[in-house]
Amino acid sequence: MSDARTTVAVHGATGYAARELLTILARHPGAEVTALTTRRDDAPHVADVHPSLRGRLDLHCENLSPQQLAERAEIVFLCTPHGASMAVVPALLDAGAKVVDLSADYRLNDPAVYAEWYKLDHVDAARLPETVYGLPELLRTQIPGARLVANPGCYTSTTILALAPLLAGGYIEPTGIIVDAKSGTSGAGRNPKLGTLFCEVNENLAAYAVGDHRHQPEIEQVLSDVAQKPVDVLFTPHLVPMDRGILATIYATPAEPLTAEAAREALSMFYANSPFVRVLDGLPGTKATVGTNFCDLTVRVAKGKVVVLAALDNLVKGAAGVAVQNFNLITGRPEITGFPEVGG
Amino acid sequence: MSDARTTVAVHGATGYAARELLTILARHPGAEVTALTTRRDDAPHVADVHPSLRGRLDLHCENLSPQQLAERAEIVFLCTPHGASMAVVPALLDAGAKVVDLSADYRLNDPAVYAEWYKLDHVDAARLPETVYGLPELLRTQIPGARLVANPGCYTSTTILALAPLLAGGYIEPTGIIVDAKSGTSGAGRNPKLGTLFCEVNENLAAYAVGDHRHQPEIEQVLSDVAQKPVDVLFTPHLVPMDRGILATIYATPAEPLTAEAAREALSMFYANSPFVRVLDGLPGTKATVGTNFCDLTVRVAKGKVVVLAALDNLVKGAAGVAVQNFNLITGRPEITGFPEVGG
Amino acid sequence: MSDARTTVAVHGATGYAARELLTILARHPGAEVTALTTRRDDAPHVADVHPSLRGRLDLHCENLSPQQLAERAEIVFLCTPHGASMAVVPALLDAGAKVVDLSADYRLNDPAVYAEWYKLDHVDAARLPETVYGLPELLRTQIPGARLVANPGCYTSTTILALAPLLAGGYIEPTGIIVDAKSGTSGAGRNPKLGTLFCEVNENLAAYAVGDHRHQPEIEQVLSDVAQKPVDVLFTPHLVPMDRGILATIYATPAEPLTAEAAREALSMFYANSPFVRVLDGLPGTKATVGTNFCDLTVRVAKGKVVVLAALDNLVKGAAGVAVQNFNLITGRPEITGFPEVGG
Amino acid sequence: MSDARTTVAVHGATGYAARELLTILARHPGAEVTALTTRRDDAPHVADVHPSLRGRLDLHCENLSPQQLAERAEIVFLCTPHGASMAVVPALLDAGAKVVDLSADYRLNDPAVYAEWYKLDHVDAARLPETVYGLPELLRTQIPGARLVANPGCYTSTTILALAPLLAGGYIEPTGIIVDAKSGTSGAGRNPKLGTLFCEVNENLAAYAVGDHRHQPEIEQVLSDVAQKPVDVLFTPHLVPMDRGILATIYATPAEPLTAEAAREALSMFYANSPFVRVLDGLPGTKATVGTNFCDLTVRVAKGKVVVLAALDNLVKGAAGVAVQNFNLITGRPEITGFPEVGG
Missing domain, CATH: 3.40.50.720 (NAD(P)-binding Rossmann-like Domain)
Structure with a gap:
């Protein structure tokens, strides 16, 4: 550079x-x-x-x-x-x-x-x-040489960042995963439509495209690569009366007995060199990520299920921010360049 | 009936x-x-x-x-x-x-x-x-015989209900009145437009049509009839990130020394037979009127100005509710019929 | 009466x-x-x-x-x-x-x-x-003679109304049920707390009490009675930036092959005499229930799971409304009395 | 430095x-x-x-x-x-x-x-x-030597930035000014109080402290210095259901015939060296300033009044941002240091 x-x-x-x-x-x-x-x-x-x-x-x-x-x-x-x-x-x-x-x-x-x-x-x-799939936390080394990077979907990034460490490490079963995701309205775009009018969205909460959203096959493709075996997820998105932010609440079956602490430790290790992923002890809220390129993650274990919670700003870490990470990698710059919140 | x-x-x-x-x-x-x-x-x-x-x-x-x-x-x-x-x-x-x-x-x-x-x-x-102008609080006796009732505008009703008693009683000057009005977004209708998308309205506040809104001449026409002399108002509407509700903050010049208590008393007397107008000592908030046919009013006096504050639900008292009042009057029913909140 | x-x-x-x-x-x-x-x-x-x-x-x-x-x-x-x-x-x-x-x-x-x-x-x-558990849709005949009625919790009602017909009919397995519930903020009460301040809740979304909420044992108790066998659910509540409304997205395993249509038909039959339950073909949104005593339900089948979606107003059908249903039953009145939206 | x-x-x-x-x-x-x-x-x-x-x-x-x-x-x-x-x-x-x-x-x-x-x-x-009053747009030269800077109030900054050029230039009368201000809820602080709970603020709009807010004398003091004669304002604040942002709609009497264009030109000249003030032709909205240190201004003339509209983020330009401007000036740094949105 x-x-x-x-x-x-x-x-x-x-x-x-x-x-x-x-x-x-x-x-x-x-x-x-x-x-x-x-x-x-x-x-x-x-x-x-x-x-x-x-x-x-x-x-x-x-x-x-x-x-x-x-x-x-x-x-x-x-x-x-x-x-x-x-x-x-x-x-x-x-x-x-x-x-x-x-x-x-x-x-x-x-x-x-x-x-x-x-x-x-x-x-x-x-x-x-x-084409290189542009999720630097997974494919950091392949992006620098790419001429064409496919930037990931917002729901996709959220889900993949949450699950990749646990699938890569064999901590959870690759099938029967349920992803209950909730998104702010900016994810629906800026073209005027009845369904995204203020008075339709405000004070309302609803699911849409249950098991039928286009990010579902994208999630499965990338996670199957990570797990080295077929992964299937049931993906249910919801529209939330807020501008920005995605929260994914993900339910998976442990492959063997697993504590929440051990799972969080696995996430921390996996993302040790990823400056935009924060692994929390507490539960993530979308607001702490809004306007930043952070993805916040934590894990709970309850009723025999591993519950992974992930939050990020759909417009930044879910779209524009990761695009700039990719730009930085392509042009040989430090990945954090342009993100003053992490010293870049 | x-x-x-x-x-x-x-x-x-x-x-x-x-x-x-x-x-x-x-x-x-x-x-x-x-x-x-x-x-x-x-x-x-x-x-x-x-x-x-x-x-x-x-x-x-x-x-x-x-x-x-x-x-x-x-x-x-x-x-x-x-x-x-x-x-x-x-x-x-x-x-x-x-x-x-x-x-x-x-x-x-x-x-x-x-x-x-x-x-x-x-x-x-x-x-x-x-045509009869359908504001029962002013024209209750003319509506029963009408074949065609022109239901008032939402900003108009708010402003007229606030000012009519003070103009009718000669308490305030008819000119130089400033109406700073704020409305929830349902007032802008349900046709998809960029300006009423959730992500445009939410977490935003702006004025529009300063001194140029179509309700301004309607307000002046009706209030001039009330005052029996030309009334002029500068009307500034604002779009507020909420579904429903109008708050008008109105600044007028007292015609003679006037206390807030006397002004509120004048309002109470004027609306003694109007079940949908509540004259408050405290400051009205839109939320207390949402889903009801009430208009809440109060008056303050400060810095030589009479400040009248009025709140109502733009979809009910500002549109559908007054339409049903008019329906009741036309069909010979008690004005409150269909409004269980006041015993109708 | x-x-x-x-x-x-x-x-x-x-x-x-x-x-x-x-x-x-x-x-x-x-x-x-x-x-x-x-x-x-x-x-x-x-x-x-x-x-x-x-x-x-x-x-x-x-x-x-x-x-x-x-x-x-x-x-x-x-x-x-x-x-x-x-x-x-x-x-x-x-x-x-x-x-x-x-x-x-x-x-x-x-x-x-x-x-x-x-x-x-x-x-x-x-x-x-x-004590009689006051959910009329399940226990309508027991409430009239009661001196003490325990009104159900808001999350509880939502979940029970969604699952009772499918458990009673043996359509779904009683174990491994996941309830991902989202609630407006009024459910958190009116005592001033940091966590329910406007600037904490607004533009934010987070889970809380994952697998640890007090409504979880209540749900399991009532549904076990319905199913005549032990039911266990993993219950995850979320706080949503809106005043009112609960949406529960519930994932269960079919006990035998089941279509969404058949499941909705089972719900419709079960609630044929329950005027406050609406079984929809489309996906329920909380806003259509706000201010009413309705609970809206639908079912989808995807990826081998039965997904039940339920929406209601936590303050009405989830609290005050069902309390009035109970009052009506105790005093010998029609259950709909006081609810003009259904002719009562 | x-x-x-x-x-x-x-x-x-x-x-x-x-x-x-x-x-x-x-x-x-x-x-x-x-x-x-x-x-x-x-x-x-x-x-x-x-x-x-x-x-x-x-x-x-x-x-x-x-x-x-x-x-x-x-x-x-x-x-x-x-x-x-x-x-x-x-x-x-x-x-x-x-x-x-x-x-x-x-x-x-x-x-x-x-x-x-x-x-x-x-x-x-x-x-x-x-003590130096820390509004750099007015007192830029006095701040560098100060040991103690009094950072301005949020409503105060908004109002002063809007009116100072017109008062300094003698374009408007110094008396009879009406400031109708609307603020997001973060201005009310983070101590839990009933009045700032989500369910009290959301979907609500109300005035408070009409003519009685503590920023009123602060506004009058600073603007009287600017105008070199006593300025009096009637200040009415309102609480708006949004996190951040102040919009002030200000009504003043022109001292002589004045066009909106001439008034905007006066503002542009006054702030030619102030990188954080943007003078617009269109009407300012708070959202365009949120998270930035900008103050957006425009002027309209209607019904014989000069209407000045001002928008800023109460937490940034109204508090923390101007504090950092003051820090920069005290420590001899360029005023924009730390604000990447303007190249600092």
């Missing part, structure tokens, strides 16, 4: 994850944001799209082609929805840019699984084998 | 005010809901549109003409937006129905003022002189 | 469940509230304690003895904390009053279990065998 | 402003936090008091004397309540420390005014003349 800043662009800059990404990049000592895009043709200033960024970033959001993006930036972050990402990745890579894709397009190894869950044929399936 | 229930319909049944109206009508001993409408053509069950109504009202929302509505119901409540109401009122009245219109279409006496503030030409201006 | 109203008192009238109870009783055609108590000696008016009740109930909260209470009221509702209820129940019953106790003091059959979970010796254990 | 970090302590470290201050100081390149205090004797770790600080600051909160504090730190921030600050300031200064006091103890010039509004005799009145 040279001292020079790396030029970066954000494609699809008007949503919540993009805003959070820009908030981090605007203070990042090694990044220079040079382009933002939107499908709108009126080129709005980013401060009119995201008022919190006024005075922090002075750019307009333009309707740019992949080629134009690649001319402006060495690294392009894709904050586009699934489907839209795979439509631009080939051109971006061909033009010499590296890509961190925050969508789901390159997360699943098997294009048939992608087609089943996303109801779309994958248009760039040949590239899936060379 | 006979013992028989009056048949009623709600035109435009999918929004928040309609839901609240149906909640009251479903328990009303003198109303039988016989028709609901929507522009949708799939005739959804009302419980699928408003889940809270499941088991309380068993009707589908249909795409009905005014004639069909008038065949089904003696009284039609219009929960349509402005513009849409005046498009159906003539046909409804011609077909023999009576109408309580919750939109703004018949509130302003002067079609030129309507055109200026609503950017629409009034298509039924000839009917404005015979 | 005569036409006369039954005199009722609320002991411990300053909390949230008491406020909700008074809201219902104030509109109840068969109840006359004659006494309210508090430990405070300044006898505050109920409207100063609960501003929403102004104009609906005109009583002061007094510091009364059990004997004084029994002189004023035929039925006494206890909204006191556990420990405080059993201190007054003997005197109330001796003085001729009937009692509906909203605390936990008389819910558990075994005083040893009570002592273990509540860290208190039971001072009235001899009365436990004659 | 040397390259060495300045040692700092926070006295009274358990509240919300202290947490925010520690969040900034923990990332501040020129500060080393060396001591935290609490009246508790169990010396809790700061991460157990403020879970968000886990992994960011590794200190216990101790019960230290002023002398002990001064031995550990060159600069002491006082996050103690009024009354408690003046009890330790003399000893801290005598021991050689410099002090930034976040309480109200040294803000008012006149001890008689202090006694009237705070119901306490000032025990260190002789020091008031040499």
Whole structure:
């Protein structure tokens, strides 16, 4: 890495994850944001799209082609929805840019699984084998050389960080795992929909997509790799009346007698070199993670079950923060660069 | 009034005010809901549109003409937006129905003022002189004979109930009045818009339409009638991260020396026969009015100003509740019928 | 039942469940509230304690003895904390009053279990065998003759209503049940504590008392009676940033192959005569139940598990509402009396 | 300023402003936090008091004397309540420390005014003349040499930043100003009280202390200095159901004809060298300032009034952030140090 800043662009800059990404990049000592895009043709200033960024970033959001993006930036972050990402990745890579894709397009190894869950044929399936899944806590050594990183889903990261140490160590059974996850509303995106109106979400709590959420196969794929055997989870997400934060309450069967202390010790060992994972004795709350790149974990044992609790900010550690970790690794910087809360 | 229930319909049944109206009508001993409408053509069950109504009202929302509505119901409540109401009122009245219109279409006496503030030409201006403004606390005696009642706006009711006694009694100057009003988000309607998404409203507070809100001329019109001289107000609304409730903090100049106690006494006298107005010694909070048809009022005097504070539920006393008061008066029932909180 | 109203008192009238109870009783055609108590000696008016009740109930909260209470009221509702209820129940019953106790003091059959979970010796254990557990949907026929009814806990009601039909019908295994429950903050009471301050709860989500909550043995006791065999559940409560509402997401193992449709049909049959239970095809949200005495239920089957979802308002169906159902049954009234949402 | 970090302590470290201050100081390149205090004797770790600080600051909160504090730190921030600050300031200064006091103890010039509004005799009145009022946007040049800085109140900063340019320039009349201010709940502190419980604040909006709030005389004192003539304001605060943020809607009378554009231009000129003030064309919302040290301002003219709108985060720009600006100025650092959002 040279001292020079790396030029970066954000494609699809008007949503919540993009805003959070820009908030981090605007203070990042090694990044220079040079382009933002939107499908709108009126080129709005980013401060009119995201008022919190006024005075922090002075750019307009333009309707740019992949080629134009690649001319402006060495690294392009894709904050586009699934489907839209795979439509631009080939051109971006061909033009010499590296890509961190925050969508789901390159997360699943098997294009048939992608087609089943996303109801779309994958248009760039040949590239899936060379894509790196961008969860540094698991795949830290593979990310530096990647040209295309598939940034993990928010629920996925939460669940994987909670379970990977226990599955890798053989502490829990790989089947029959129940993941009861609860998310703040920013995870549902910024497109106006009835279901995310204030008066629908506020003072309400409901599950959705029980056993049918697209992060379920992603969780199973990654955790099966970790466990070296098939992992299956029943995943139930809930929508919570708060902006940000995911809490996953996970129920698993111990493979052998296990104390909560031993399980927490296993987590602490596993994440000894991961500065963004905090293993707690107490129960995690989402609020202690909001606005940070931390994931808080703890374990309880009760009624014959191992209960793992995980909390993180879905927009940071669940999206933009891990994207910046990946950026740091790709550009040869310390993983914590740009995160003053951990000295970066 | 006979013992028989009056048949009623709600035109435009999918929004928040309609839901609240149906909640009251479903328990009303003198109303039988016989028709609901929507522009949708799939005739959804009302419980699928408003889940809270499941088991309380068993009707589908249909795409009905005014004639069909008038065949089904003696009284039609219009929960349509402005513009849409005046498009159906003539046909409804011609077909023999009576109408309580919750939109703004018949509130302003002067079609030129309507055109200026609503950017629409009034298509039924000839009917404005015979319309009754449906604020029972002021116009209780005129409503019973009305065929068409213009239900007041939510901010309007709050402001008028706060100021009418003091203007009628000459306690305050009619000019230079400042109304700083704050509303829960349900007042902004149920159509998906960026500005009313949970993550935009939650943990946020902002003013909008400073001195430029459509309820300002309505307030001035009604209060000028009360004061028998021109009243002018500067009206500033704010959007508050809560579902329901309006608080108006109103600053006026006393016409002569006035104590807070005397002002509260004036309010109490004025509303002695109004069961839904509570004059408090303490400061009103919106929460004590939510789900009820009460308007809570108090007065302070400080720094040479009379400060009137008013709280009510924008969906009930600010919309659906006063509509049912109007229904009761039109059909010859006691004004409190259908409001168990006051014995009705 | 005569036409006369039954005199009722609320002991411990300053909390949230008491406020909700008074809201219902104030509109109840068969109840006359004659006494309210508090430990405070300044006898505050109920409207100063609960501003929403102004104009609906005109009583002061007094510091009364059990004997004084029994002189004023035929039925006494206890909204006191556990420990405080059993201190007054003997005197109330001796003085001729009937009692509906909203605390936990008389819910558990075994005083040893009570002592273990509540860290208190039971001072009235001899009365436990004659106490009726006040969940009308299960024990409707036993309540009418009771002198002392133990009103169920809020989490307990939610869980029992969800599981009773499936356990009674043998559809699910009685062991290994996981109850992941989420509650609004009013369930934590009105005593000022750090953990229930607005800025601690708002924008936060956390579990508490994992596998260690006092409602867990209560759930197991009642459901074991229903199943006629020992039931064990792992119960994990969470605190949600909203006022009211409980959502329970419950994971059980089918005893034999079961479809979601068949399970919902079993629930519908079981509750055919229970006007406050709504079995839905869609997923329940708490908001559709807030302010009502409804419990909404549905079932999904996924990944080999039966997932039952239950929603209710913890202050109404989870506390005050079921207390009024019990009152109605004790006094020979229709169970729905006082609930205009279902025609009562 | 040397390259060495300045040692700092926070006295009274358990509240919300202290947490925010520690969040900034923990990332501040020129500060080393060396001591935290609490009246508790169990010396809790700061991460157990403020879970968000886990992994960011590794200190216990101790019960230290002023002398002990001064031995550990060159600069002491006082996050103690009024009354408690003046009890330790003399000893801290005598021991050689410099002090930034976040309480109200040294803000008012006149001890008689202090006694009237705070119901306490000032025990260190002789020091008031040499205290500097710590609002850098007004008094930037006086702060560097100060030993004791009185950090402004949150409502005060909001109001002063909004009005100072217009009063200094003679654009508005100094009397008859109305400040309708709305604050998130963190401004009410972290001591458990009924009024700040979640279920009291949530879904509620109310005014308090109308014309009677302690920030009113502070506002008048500072603005009278700015205007060089007596300024009087009627100040009405409101409690809003959100964590953080103040919005002030201020109504003043123009001294001569004034357009909104000209007024905004006056603000922009006045704050040309103030990196934390953003003058907007649009209306400010609190959310765009949360977690930052920005104050957002705009002006409207309507109905013969100048309406100034100001938004900031009460815990940052209204408390901890301006304290760090003061720290930077005292220690000879650039005012923006420690604020990565503006490049510091």
